[in-house]
Amino acid sequence: MTATTLPTPTDLSITPRDRRFGRETATPRLWHGGRVEATAIYNALSTTFPVGEAYFVESVRAFREGAPPKLAEEIKGFTTQEAIHSREHDAFNKRATSSGYDLTRLEQTVERRLAITRARAPIVNVAATMALEHFTAIIAHELLANPRHLAGAEKETADLWRWHAVEEIEHKGVAYDTWLYATRHWTRWKRWKVKAKVMFFVTRNFVVDRTAGSLELMRQDGVTGLKAWTLLLWYLWVRPGMFRKIAGAWLKFFVPGFHPWNEDDRHLLSAYEASVGNEAQAPKRKVRRAT
Numbered sequence: 001m002t003a004t005t006l007p008t009p010t011d012l013s014i015t016p017r018d019r020r021f022g023r024e025t026a027t028p029r030l031w032h033g034g035r036v037e038a039t040a041i042y043n044a045l046s047t048t049f050p051v052g053e054a055y056f057v058e059s060v061r062a063f064r065e066g067a068p069p070k071l072a073e074e075i076k077g078f079t080t081q082e083a084i085h086s087r088e089h090d091a092f093n094k095r096a097t098s099s100g101y102d103l104t105r106l107e108q109t110v111e112r113r114l115a116i117t118r119a120r121a122p123i124v125n126v127a128a129t130m131a132l133e134h135f136t137a138i139i140a141h142e143l144l145a146n147p148r149h150l151a152g153a154e155k156e157t158a159d160l161w162r163w164h165a166v167e168e169i170e171h172k173g174v175a176y177d178t179w180l181y182a183t184r185h186w187t188r189w190k191r192w193k194v195k196a197k198v199m200f201f202v203t204r205n206f207v208v209d210r211t212a213g214s215l216e217l218m219r220q221d222g223v224t225g226l227k228a229w230t231l232l233l234w235y236l237w238v239r240p241g242m243f244r245k246i247a248g249a250w251l252k253f254f255v256p257g258f259h260p261w262n263e264d265d266r267h268l269l270s271a272y273e274a275s276v277g278n279e280a281q282a283p284k285r286k287v288r289r290a291t
Contacts, residue, residue, distance in 0.1 A: 007177075008260075013077075014171050015077070017084075021092070021163070028099070031154040033152025037214070040217040048210075049089035052110060052114070052132070055114050056175065057079050059129040071178065088160060089164075105216055131203075133168075135202070135203075140168035140169050141165075141263075142249075143162070144271070172260040199254070218231070
């Protein structure tokens with residue numbers, strides 16, 4: 001496979017689903033089955049999305065000019081999906097704040113990390129986006145494949161996460177294909193070396209920051225010290241064990257010839273569409289492509 005080959009399925013359509021969640025009913029403070037650790041990790045993740053996904057869009061769109069037509073069109077779809085994700089998670093984060101959580105420290109951490117990366121060259125930013133999009137895609141896959149992760153969660157919030165997961169899988173190849181296009185003149189060794197270094201850096205920050213953010217939110221619920229660590233680590237690494245279960249998919253990123261669509265998991269998208277039925281049909285107002 002050459003750098004100019006884009007292995008994303010030719011019949012894939014990146015379709016923004018303009019849905020709104022949680023507008024009509026109040027979201028319980030401990031919306032995830034009353035569990036502080038489960039609520040905390042998802043809230044910590046949600047805190048990253050409004051500014052994080054805007055950053056993803058900036059990074060990818062920097063290489064849209066002159067890109068192959070199919071990739072340019074996929075970048076448009078990616079941009080629109082991410083803009084809607086940012087809107088919905090911003091609304092969710094406001095509900096979390098209304099329920100009594102202070103997200104300030106978590107938001108400051110995200111801004112600080114992005115400020116460092118934004119100061120680098122565009123190729124570094126698209127590499128960071130590629131690595132983070134791999135994280136979101138493999139988490140999305142596990143979230144949809146294993147109902148245990150959202151078992152007991154309040155319906156509207158669980159629907160938000162499933163909807164988001166579907167679209168993360170749908171556009172999981174866009175940042176990677178943009179990276180391949182942007183580095184089309186690089187040697188395979190240079191491309192692998194840079195992407196591996198970036199992924200290790202991103203992984204370290206992702207695990208450390210989301211763990212710290214979760215512990216901070218648990219502290220606000222009065223759970224601290226050994227009890228907080230035990231609850232959180234058990235939830236993330238043992239049962240249901242999201243981080244443990246995505247470890248194999250994370251490692252595949254380093255295999256020569258890797259591409260996100262080496263695993264075609266569109267059956268999860270079909271299962272989602274079948275499960276929601278008319279609920280996810282065309283929105284009442286037209287979705288305008290983000291520009």
